[in-house]
Amino acid sequence: MALRIGVPAETAAGERRVALVPDVVKRLTQQGMSVRVEKGAGTGAFITDAEFEAAGAQIVTREEAWASDLVVHVQPPSEAEIALLRSGSVYIGFLSPLDHPEIVEKLARQGVTALAMELVPRISRAQKMDALSAMAAVAGYKAVLIAANLLPKFFPLLTTAAGTVRPASVLVLGAGVAGLQAIATARRLGARVSAYDIRDAVKEEVQSLGATFLELPFEVPDAQDVSGYAKALAEEKQRQQAQLLVPHIGRSDVVISTAQVPGRRAPVLITEEAVAAMQPGTVIIDLAAPSGGNCVLTKPGETVVHNGVQIVGPLNLPAEMPVHASQMYARTLLAMIQEFATPEGFKPDFEDEIFKGACVTYNGEVVNERVRALLAA
Amino acid sequence: MALRIGVPAETAAGERRVALVPDVVKRLTQQGMSVRVEKGAGTGAFITDAEFEAAGAQIVTREEAWASDLVVHVQPPSEAEIALLRSGSVYIGFLSPLDHPEIVEKLARQGVTALAMELVPRISRAQKMDALSAMAAVAGYKAVLIAANLLPKFFPLLTTAAGTVRPASVLVLGAGVAGLQAIATARRLGARVSAYDIRDAVKEEVQSLGATFLELPFEVPDAQDVSGYAKALAEEKQRQQAQLLVPHIGRSDVVISTAQVPGRRAPVLITEEAVAAMQPGTVIIDLAAPSGGNCVLTKPGETVVHNGVQIVGPLNLPAEMPVHASQMYARTLLAMIQEFATPEGFKPDFEDEIFKGACVTYNGEVVNERVRALLAA
Numbered sequence: 159m160a161l162r163i164g165v166p167a168e169t170a171a172g173e174r175r176v177a178l179v180p181d182v183v184k185r186l187t188q189q190g191m192s193v194r195v196e197k198g199a200g201t202g203a204f205i206t207d208a209e210f211e212a213a214g215a216q217i218v219t220r221e222e223a224w225a226s227d228l229v230v231h232v233q234p235p236s237e238a239e240i241a242l243l244r245s246g247s248v249y250i251g252f253l254s255p256l257d258h259p260e261i262v263e264k265l266a267r268q269g270v271t272a273l274a275m276e277l278v279p280r281i282s283r284a285q286k287m288d289a290l291s292a293m294a295a296v297a298g299y300k301a302v303l304i305a306a307n308l309l310p311k312f313f314p315l316l317t318t319a320a321g322t323v324r325p326a327s328v329l330v331l332g333a334g335v336a337g338l339q340a341i342a343t344a345r346r347l348g349a350r351v352s353a354y355d356i357r358d359a360v361k362e363e364v365q366s367l368g369a370t371f372l373e374l375p376f377e378v379p380d381a382q383d384v385s386g387y388a389k390a391l392a393e394e395k396q397r398q399q400a401q402l403l404v405p406h407i408g409r410s411d412v413v414i415s416t417a418q419v420p421g422r423r424a425p426v427l428i429t430e431e432a433v434a435a436m437q438p439g440t441v442i443i444d445l446a447a448p449s450g451g452n453c454v455l456t457k458p459g460e461t462v463v464h465n466g467v468q469i470v471g472p473l474n475l476p477a478e479m480p481v482h483a484s485q486m487y488a489r490t491l492l493a494m495i496q497e498f499a500t501p502e503g504f505k506p507d508f509e510d511e512i513f514k515g516a517c518v519t520y521n522g523e524v525v526n527e528r529v530r531a532l533l534a535a
Numbered sequence: 536m537a538l539r540i541g542v543p544a545e546t547a548a549g550e551r552r553v554a555l556v557p558d559v560v561k562r563l564t565q566q567g568m569s570v571r572v573e574k575g576a577g578t579g580a581f582i583t584d585a586e587f588e589a590a591g592a593q594i595v596t597r598e599e600a601w602a603s604d605l606v607v608h609v610q611p612p613s614e615a616e617i618a619l620l621r622s623g624s625v626y627i628g629f630l631s632p633l634d635h636p637e638i639v640e641k642l643a644r645q646g647v648t649a650l651a652m653e654l655v656p657r658i659s660r661a662q663k664m665d666a667l668s669a670m671a672a673v674a675g676y677k678a679v680l681i682a683a684n685l686l687p688k689f690f691p692l693l694t695t696a697a698g699t700v701r702p703a704s705v706l707v708l709g710a711g712v713a714g715l716q717a718i719a720t721a722r723r724l725g726a727r728v729s730a731y732d733i734r735d736a737v738k739e740e741v742q743s744l745g746a747t748f749l750e751l752p753f754e755v756p757d758a759q760d761v762s763g764y765a766k767a768l769a770e771e772k773q774r775q776q777a778q779l780l781v782p783h784i785g786r787s788d789v790v791i792s793t794a795q796v797p798g799r800r801a802p803v804l805i806t807e808e809a810v811a812a813m814q815p816g817t818v819i820i821d822l823a824a825p826s827g828g829n830c831v832l833t834k835p836g837e838t839v840v841h842n843g844v845q846i847v848g849p850l851n852l853p854a855e856m857p858v859h860a861s862q863m864y865a866r867t868l869l870a871m872i873q874e875f876a877t878p879e880g881f882k883p884d885f886e887d888e889i890f891k892g893a894c895v896t897y898n899g900e901v902v903n904e905r906v907r908a909l910l911a912a
Contacts, residue, residue, distance in 0.1 A: 286697065288696055291695075310860075312673075312856070319662035319670060320665070323862065343691075343724075346691065346724055348723060480687045486700070516800065
């Protein structure tokens with residue numbers, strides 16, 4: 159019997175994405191796999207059951223979708239959802255394994271082989287499976303749109319009969335995928351953009367997008383580590399960094415902060431003093447809100463106004479652009495499935511760098527070292 | 536005694552603009568005029584009383600501001616506000632005179648000389664007083680931002696490791712100032728833009744912004760009249776036009792409609808059939824909502840969802856970008872004041888084309904012919 163891939167609906171509050179979209183379903187079914195989509199799973203992303211059926215999927219119940227050989231999902235499963243997974247089945251999705259090791263442990267106990275999309279290694283061969291980057295691009299784009307909508311000013315320079323309007327100043331903190339997409343979008347809209355990152359290596363990329371790269375006058379070693387993520391700076395250096403950013407933040411109409419370190423609280427880049435230096439009406443979009451925020455005043459999931467500065471702490475921007483976010487996510491899943499599964503079944507391959515990196519549970523055990531260490535702590 | 540210019544706070548729901556901003560106040564006080572700003576009038580636009588004082592204004596009560604020699608305002612005055620105006624004083628602001636002739640009549644009875652910013656003629660010398668165009672530019676920009684925020688897709692073409700995302704298709708109906716700014720903003724964001732206008736004369740301008748000019752295969756005479764506004768088409772032709780637009784609307788991710796005819800109900804350009812042709816998740820921003828809407832399903836002041844199509848009917852977008860909208864509006868008022876007032880007083884000049892065009896009441900009489908005709912009807 160052909161490998162049965164299950165697509166259960168998302169149940170997390172506000173989640174509008176769906177793990178697979180019709181054109182990806184079509185590719186999988188054409189390759190001989192069977193795809194079972196929970197009734198209504200595509201609603202939030204404006205995809206009807208009929209469209210999934212036309213692509214070759216079967217519409218099934220929630221229980222049937224979860225009881226598939228391979229289950230693909232966006233949000234980490236709830237306890238009730240884990241209980242619906244069959245022992246011996248495979249689960250692929252976001253798992254926040256370093257923030258929620260307990261979910262990984264429950265998947266292991268359920269006898270499920272789980273792959274965390276966050277842990278796909280950042281190597282060229284795995285680029286097309288890099289779901290985290292795909293979603294970060296959505297978040298960076300969306301952050302700028304939200305900021306532009308909240309700012310009581312134009313982004314672009316405008317020369318009109320009623321005088322000239324100066325372009326908005328946008329500061330992007332952290333030039334990873336989200337930061338670079340934010341820079342590109344703010345530039346498109348005509349803002350003057352500057353960006354800061356502790357990794358000097360991103361300077362050229364920032365400049366090639368038409369933004370100014372901020373160099374702070376202090377001594378920090380280049381913080382690009384092997385996996386491409388920013389290393390956490392020592393505590394004292396972080397304080398200096400935040401202090402040196404104050405005047406730059408104070409001059410900005412919009413600050414978009416994106417600095418996150420997986421498994422740790424986000425570094426503080428925007429102090430209360432920095433917010434006090436900003437003008438009323440200005441906007442901070444803190445994309446690090448899910449891990450505590452880069453701004454000390456951020457309230458995750460809320461918008462707060464502090465001395466007239468609007469501080470937005472979004473938790474899940476990709477869910478607010480569900481059509482393209484689902485499409486991009488589904489393509490990264492397609493690449494994973496094509497790499498590790500055939501119509502005959504799923505083939506775990508611990509010799510493979512990508513599989514080994516992403517796999518967090520196997521044969522009833524938590525197999526990721528960092529997650530094991532967190533669980534042992 | 537120097538001419539006293541009053542700036543009362545706005546009291547209309549949601550209005551965050553203020554008629555003058557500090558740098559305009561400074562210009563006026565330096566020229567020897569006295570500016571009296573109501574306490575807190577700048578709050579919505581993030582301007583403090585202290586900033587107005589630093590520019591040379593006095594902070595006064597509501598009654599004092601309204602009892603000035605020349606009162607400048609954004610929204611038309613309420614009955615209670617008209618009662619605060621002194622007989623013999625001058626009022627300059629938006630008055631919607633063709634939609635609300637009764638307000639004009641009350642101003643005449645109060646003995647106020649009133650100038651309606653909407654009626655400043657569209658001649659080159661008056662460009663710097665063209666408040667309507669300045670506000671339309673804000674609305675067109677803002678409409679695109681709202682649409683981009685609501686659309687579940689990216690606007691730009693995006694080539695990522697997770698596949699290519701196609702650019703959004705934006706259709707702009709009506710290529711006046713708001714429409715042209717919407718085209719420019721949607722193009723900046725990377726969308727594929729097409730635009731339609733009954734006036735062939737705007738074709739080149741549309742194309743110069745990188746948009747496609749839609750030419751519908753029917754026979755309508757060029758509808759550009761002498762004042763630059765679109766003439767209303769005959770009823771049957773409007774029906775044909777709406778019919779011919781259906782497939783174009785159906786192919787669009789975003790439709791921004793801006794067609795308004797002063798003093799009349801907005802023409803219907805988007806029928807129920809056209810909305811039915813659009814995909815779920817798509818967005819209509821109907822800038823003609825204040826005059827009934829270009830879309831038959833628009834509810835002015837609300838966002839309705841019809842078969843998954845999000846239809847937004849904003850009533851006052853400039854108020855949502857109050858810093859720059861106030862700045863631009865204030866500059867048009869400055870130009871008016873400099874044209875018709877000196878520190879010694881306001882100088883009505885019916886020989887002047889601009890004054891004659893804008894002035895709606897004088898010496899206790901309604902002096903605008905069209906408003907008189909509406910009141911007599």
